[in-house]
Amino acid sequence: MAHPLIKYTLTKQGRQPEWLCKEAGAFKGEHSTPANKPGKLPRFGSPQDTIFLGMGCGDVDSDGTPDGYVGTIDSKADLQTYITEVGTAAGYKVVTPTVTGVSTSVITGSSEAWNPGEDYSGPGLTTTTSDKVTSTGTGTIQTFNGSQVTKVVVETTTASGVSTNTTDTPINADPASTVSSVTTSDSVGIVTTTNPEDVETTVKTTTTTSAFTYTDVTTSTSTSTSSTTTDGETTRTDTVTTTETTNYVTDYDYAAEATRLWDIYEAINT
Secondary structure, three states: OOOOEEEEOOOOOOOOOOOEOOOOOOOOOEEEEEOOOOOOOOOOOOOOOEEEEEEEOOOOOOOOOOOOEEEEEOOHHHHHHHHHHHHHHHOOOEEEEEEEEEEEEEEEEEHHHHOOOOOOOOOOOEEEEOOOEEOOOOOEEOEEEEEEEEEEEEEEEEOOEEEEEEEEOOOOOOOOOOEEEEEEEEEEEEEEEEOOOOOEEEEEEEEEEEEEEEEOEEEEEEEEEEEEEEOOEEEEEEEEEEEEEEEEEEOOOHHHHHHHHHHHHHHHOO
């Protein structure tokens, strides 16, 4: 029995078609892509508005095709072309997390120094911090765009004068990330009210919104604790390891993916 490469949608009930290949190692649900073209009347309705790549069970009948059938792919070259079209539209990329920075702090002290009482007068904790070990990954560092309110200035004007209250909010990014391309925009709102005694109050609110780009770096911290006791004196040591992980982006290998799927197709059909 032939097991062709099939482009298909879910059934009208939202399930995988029964006519997909059930052989061990066969694939389905690969490389999903919108079934309808933007700005055009939709050809497919939900839940059939996504096309998937999989393997069928049996040749396509020239007298008619089952519900959910969209088409076949008959060569490895056509498979690579199709995956490239889908991946380009979807923005395929390979993201590789890479440890790019490690630093260690060792904190040592007696058990009393870790939990000092009111009368404790002995030595405190000793902290030794190592230089951060850095490295780089392969590709370009992934970046994201962010936007947030970074300042709010409220000016309140009454008959007795003007008072100002300012709230600054730092840009929300990992401390190890690099923030760049910061642009700001202000919006101003003015509200004037009058109380029953005809006292007028004007509140002017200036909101600053910052747009920015930041690198995809995350910081994590782990702590290991050990204790030693010598001559009845217990010493506790905490080792705090701070790790920076950077996501690097490389190009998606469409040829390798086409080879992977075509090899499966040939193995199932052998």
